Amino acid sequence: MALDAVFRDQWGRVLATLVGILGDIELAEDAAAEAFAVAAERWPGDGEPANPTGWLVTTARNRAIDDLRRRRILAGKTKLLIRDIETGPRPQGAVMDEATVIQDERLELIFTCCHPALALDVQVALTLRTLGGLSTDEIALAFLVPFETMSKRLTRAKHKIRDAGIPFAVPPDHRLPDRLAAVLAVVYLIFNQGWGGGRVDLAAEAIHLGRALAGLMPDEPEVLALLALMLLHDARKAARLRDGRIVPLDDQDRSLWDTRQIDEGRALLRRAMARERSGPYLVQGAIADLHLQEPRDWRQIAALYQTLARQTGSPIVEMNRAVAVAEIDGPQAGLAVLDGLDLGHYRYFHSTRAELLRRAGRDAEAHHAYRRALDLAQTEPEQRFLADRLAETAPSPKPGERRRRAAGP
Amino acid sequence: MQYALLAYNPSEDTDRASRPISGALAGMLDRPDVTGWARLHAAGSATTVRNDEGRMLLTDGPFVDSKEYLAGLILIEADDLDGALATAAELLGTTRPGTAIEVRPILDGRFRGA
Numbered sequence: 001m002a003l004d005a006v007f008r009d010q011w012g013r014v015l016a017t018l019v020g021i022l023g024d025i026e027l028a029e030d031a032a033a034e035a036f037a038v039a040a041e042r043w044p045g046d047g048e049p050a051n052p053t054g055w056l057v058t059t060a061r062n063r064a065i066d067d068l069r070r071r072r073i074l075a076g077k078t079k080l081l082i083r084d085i086e087t088g089p090r091p092q093g094a095v096m097d098e099a100t101v102i103q104d105e106r107l108e109l110i111f112t113c114c115h116p117a118l119a120l121d122v123q124v125a126l127t128l129r130t131l132g133g134l135s136t137d138e139i140a141l142a143f144l145v146p147f148e149t150m151s152k153r154l155t156r157a158k159h160k161i162r163d164a165g166i167p168f169a170v171p172p173d174h175r176l177p178d179r180l181a182a183v184l185a186v187v188y189l190i191f192n193q194g195w196g197g198g199r200v201d202l203a204a205e206a207i208h209l210g211r212a213l214a215g216l217m218p219d220e221p222e223v224l225a226l227l228a229l230m231l232l233h234d235a236r237k238a239a240r241l242r243d244g245r246i247v248p249l250d251d252q253d254r255s256l257w258d259t260r261q262i263d264e265g266r267a268l269l270r271r272a273m274a275r276e277r278s279g280p281y282l283v284q285g286a287i288a289d290l291h292l293q294e295p296r297d298w299r300q301i302a303a304l305y306q307t308l309a310r311q312t313g314s315p316i317v318e319m320n321r322a323v324a325v326a327e328i329d330g331p332q333a334g335l336a337v338l339d340g341l342d343l344g345h346y347r348y349f350h351s352t353r354a355e356l357l358r359r360a361g362r363d364a365e366a367h368h369a370y371r372r373a374l375d376l377a378q379t380e381p382e383q384r385f386l387a388d389r390l391a392e393t394a395p396s397p398k399p400g401e402r403r404r405r406a407a408g409p
Numbered sequence: 410m411q412y413a414l415l416a417y418n419p420s421e422d423t424d425r426a427s428r429p430i431s432g433a434l435a436g437m438l439d440r441p442d443v444t445g446w447a448r449l450h451a452a453g454s455a456t457t458v459r460n461d462e463g464r465m466l467l468t469d470g471p472f473v474d475s476k477e478y479l480a481g482l483i484l485i486e487a488d489d490l491d492g493a494l495a496t497a498a499e500l501l502g503t504t505r506p507g508t509a510i511e512v513r514p515i516l517d518g519r520f521r522g523a
Contacts, residue, residue, distance in 0.1 A: 117456040117490055119469035156453050160469075163426065163454040164514045167489040175491070 011133030014056045016105040026158045035060035114183040122157045224272040225281035231265035232288040246385040283308045298327040315341045331360040347376035367393040447518035455513045460501040472511040
């Protein structure tokens with residue numbers, strides 16, 4: 001494995017273990033960064049150690065202790081911390097060696113980072129930094145904020161975790177369902193950010209996190225279902241863009257779909273369903289699977305959206321159901337579902353509505369709705385697609401001109 | 410009579426935890442008429458809890474709204490923030506609708522037992 005890939009793979013595990021030892025994310029991060037720098041210097045010459053995680057943790061831990069000793073002037077709390085490390089139940093002094101089995105504490109870390117006392121955007125950024133191993137630069141770029149803003153946001157979060165006593169632990173059973181839902185929401189938010197944007201490959205990051213979670217919680221159906229859902233969506237990645245434009249699913253070149261990923265997603269869905277506990281990600285995964293089949297079973301899709309709407313109460317789910325209803329009973333029926341929704345701020349509401357209006361032959365209204373969608377569109381592929389549709393539905397003095405204008409210059 | 414003196418600082422104070430209390434202030438805090446004091450972590454460490462028809466809503470940050478007034482101060486002991494938030498939620502079950510509780514970790518303090 002290339003060194004970069006090893007580092008990427010190791011970062012979350014090493015950092016989590018160090019947070020467990022040092023009790024502070026900021027200290028752990030500094031120590032981990034130092035250890036990775038030493039590894040980058042030595043491994044190419046000396047070869048990769050047999051137990052890279054153990055090597056990195058040991059190196060980082062020793063550096064952290066040296067560093068803390070140098071900074072003894074710090075508050076009494078820190079001295080306590082050093083005593084804890086030196087006399088605690090862990091192996092004495094610096095003899096913790098590469099053979100030491102490193103317990104995987106990434107679950108503890110992700111529950112800390114996705115704690116509801118942290119704002120959602122903070123949870124997302126922190127998860128990408130600590131478990132995803134993305135640099136502050138990359139995260140700032142992904143969310144289109146200046147480096148300083150992201151850096152401050154991350155620092156504040158780490159301080160809050162330390163000062164407010166946000167626990168580094170897997171929540172007890174009575175809190176687990178809510179807390180797990182929060183973790184999954186963060187991962188899925190990262191995935192969706194990547195899906196629409198495509199700046200830093202956030203979709204790949206989210207899948208990476210999803211895989212880690214599925215490995216750590218193999219018995220949680222919603223964890224497996226979320227990974228399945230992401231894999232099934234992501235499998236269509238290569239077919240989603242053509243000439244820099246979004247391609248609707250029906251027009252996609254199916255030979256570009258990643259069949260291996262689809263198979264993996266479906267296998268995960270089967271595993272999740274075998275647990276006989278349903279949740280919103282399982283339903284969404286099943287819907288994503290149905291969308292990949294040809295012909296699409298719109299009645300089953302509509303029924304699952306209804307189930308999902310009941311589970312989540314989300315108007316966006318209702319919006320998606322409207323699309324299925326339009327396929328079954330015609331665009332007017334779909335528009336009737338959309339009419340009851342308060343989604344004026346949501347860009348896909350306008351593009352969905354525009355599409356149904358267009359199919360219903362109500363071009364003038366469709367044109368207006370495409371205009372609204374275009375005003376709200378956030379990525380260039382979306383904008384180009386919508387601009388085309390806008391031109392197609394533009395009122396034209398002579399019907400013959402429409403086609404030419406739609407084709408563009 | 411007993412009084413609560415509430416101290417407000419001008420802006421987010423990032424270096425608060427590592428800066429000791431000044432000698433003059435420490436002297437005052439030791440006086441017998443001071444029955445207890447708590448120095449709080451900066452506002453960035455705060456979490457605000459509200460009761461929204463039985464559902465506890467958490468906000469990352471201090472309480473900010475000018476309509477409400479500061480009604481009381483409760484000091485608790487908890488293992489971690491989850492414990493403190495659970496107690497806050499319990500309290501909100503007994504308070505008037507619209508009440509919010511800001512949960513702020515204590516940096517340092519002295520309390521006279523009851």
